[in-house]
Amino acid sequence: MDLLATTAGRLDRAELLARYRRNRERSARLFGLIRDGAYESQPIPLRHPFAFYEGHLPAFSFLTLNERALGETPLDPALERLFERGIDPGTIDDARRYRRSDWPSRDQIAQFGRACDERVEAAIRTARIEDANVPRLVRGESVHTILEHEQMHHETLTYIIHQLDAADKNRVAHEHRDGPLPAARYIDVPTGVATVGALRDDIPFGWDNEFEAHAQDVPAFSIAAYPVTNGDWLAFVADGGPTPAFWVERDGAWRLRTVFEEIALPRSWPVYVTHRQASAYARWAGMRLPTEAEYHRAAYGAPGGIERPFPWGAEPASPERGNFDFTRFDPEPAGAHPLGASAWGVHELVGNGWEWTASLFEPFPGFTPMASYPQYSADFFDGKHYVMKGASPVTASELIRPSFRNWFFDDYPYMYAKFRCVY
Numbered sequence: 001m002d003l004l005a006t007t008a009g010r011l012d013r014a015e016l017l018a019r020y021r022r023n024r025e026r027s028a029r030l031f032g033l034i035r036d037g038a039y040e041s042q043p044i045p046l047r048h049p050f051a052f053y054e055g056h057l058p059a060f061s062f063l064t065l066n067e068r069a070l071g072e073t074p075l076d077p078a079l080e081r082l083f084e085r086g087i088d089p090g091t092i093d094d095a096r097r098y099r100r101s102d103w104p105s106r107d108q109i110a111q112f113g114r115a116c117d118e119r120v121e122a123a124i125r126t127a128r129i130e131d132a133n134v135p136r137l138v139r140g141e142s143v144h145t146i147l148e149h150e151q152m153h154h155e156t157l158t159y160i161i162h163q164l165d166a167a168d169k170n171r172v173a174h175e176h177r178d179g180p181l182p183a184a185r186y187i188d189v190p191t192g193v194a195t196v197g198a199l200r201d202d203i204p205f206g207w208d209n210e211f212e213a214h215a216q217d218v219p220a221f222s223i224a225a226y227p228v229t230n231g232d233w234l235a236f237v238a239d240g241g242p243t244p245a246f247w248v249e250r251d252g253a254w255r256l257r258t259v260f261e262e263i264a265l266p267r268s269w270p271v272y273v274t275h276r277q278a279s280a281y282a283r284w285a286g287m288r289l290p291t292e293a294e295y296h297r298a299a300y301g302a303p304g305g306i307e308r309p310f311p312w313g314a315e316p317a318s319p320e321r322g323n324f325d326f327t328r329f330d331p332e333p334a335g336a337h338p339l340g341a342s343a344w345g346v347h348e349l350v351g352n353g354w355e356w357t358a359s360l361f362e363p364f365p366g367f368t369p370m371a372s373y374p375q376y377s378a379d380f381f382d383g384k385h386y387v388m389k390g391a392s393p394v395t396a397s398e399l400i401r402p403s404f405r406n407w408f409f410d411d412y413p414y415m416y417a418k419f420r421c422v423y
């Protein structure tokens with residue numbers, strides 16, 4: 001991935017500080033969608049209450065950068081401990097154990113957040129945030145960790161807000177449009193090599209599960225030019241297939257629960273389903289899900305054996321290339337961004353919903369847990385999580401890079417994941 005080499009280099013403090021502030025503003029906007037009465041609610045039982053997340057984001061940043069990487073003194077040990085735990089409860093029993101009735105008030109949490117922000121921003125401005133001899137500071141790892149951690153929480157926070165009753169959230173008005181169903185078309189990708197993962201010197205930052213880069217031989221395959229849509233899925237339901245979690249039936253008609261409202265089912269939108277449901281559809285259709293390596297080949301490969309940093313080439317991610325980075329909360333018709341198509345003509349491999357792969361989430365050869373967040377990936381190499389690639393409408397553009405990997409349980413129903421079939 002030679003094209004990515006040019007983006008590595010020394011840390012730009014002004015840019016990092018601006019990104020931290022953009023993140024905090026986006027967090028404030030998202031928490032602002034939750035009405036006071038719902039602040040301690042848990043619309044998804046296996047996720048924490050909103051109150052936890054509002055404290056967790058600044059607490060994680062402060063603990064990871066100031067306290068653990070730079071050795072600074074604590075700010076408020078009790079609140080830091082309360083908000084530290086980042087991994088969501090694994091079982092309903094865990095979730096019960098975590099339940100409490102004495103969360104600090106919304107104002108107290110906001111005040112704690114501001115105190116953390118002040119210290120984090122001061123560190124980004126002046127501290128020694130890059131040090132080749134301190135594992136947590138190599139290539140500025142801890143600063144990047146806190147920035148991407150907050151951006152990933154923006155997405156999971158949106159999933160949870162999605163499940164909140166309409167009466168408990170402040171609605172963001174926006175237009176939805178349906179469109180014609182894209183033609184069912186399959187594209188032949190010839191035998192070739194996919195580079196999966198990244199080299200540490202080629203990208204400014206990557207999570208531990210992105211390393212090391214390695215080549216995989218990928219035999220020829222055919223892949224759908226567009227993801228499976230709600231319209232496609234209707235035929236599966238008519239034949240006894242499962243109903244996606246975001247669909248609701250009213251008076252014999254299918255409707256879709258978007259982030260803020262319920263609308264007539266847009267047939268041209270990609271269908272959001274679990275890995276288990278996607279796999280069942282693919283079997284029903286006589287096909288299968290792509291492997292992680294096939295996804296790479298379809299998205300980043302190009303004739304002549306070259307590989308490119310984005311499906312569309314080398315230009316940075318922008319709204320014309322796909323539906324991501326919070327331009328909107330919900331999907332658009334499949335194929336709405338022809339400028340985002342890959343070299344083979346495969347549409348929206350990045351944006352409009354993550355793409356399920358058939359691959360289990362596993363470490364690459366040479367995996368080492370990262371110093372700044374050692375449990376980030378290692379806790380999930382359990383043979384129960386599958387890799388998703390690409391981006392959803394609420395994935396920050398900074399997270400869009402070939403090596404970025406997302407993963408979920410095979411039957412977790414709340415995330416924004418679409419799929420396509422290969423044969």
Ligand SMILES: [Fe+2]
Pocket residue numbers: 056060085086087149153
């Ligand atoms: Fe977290």
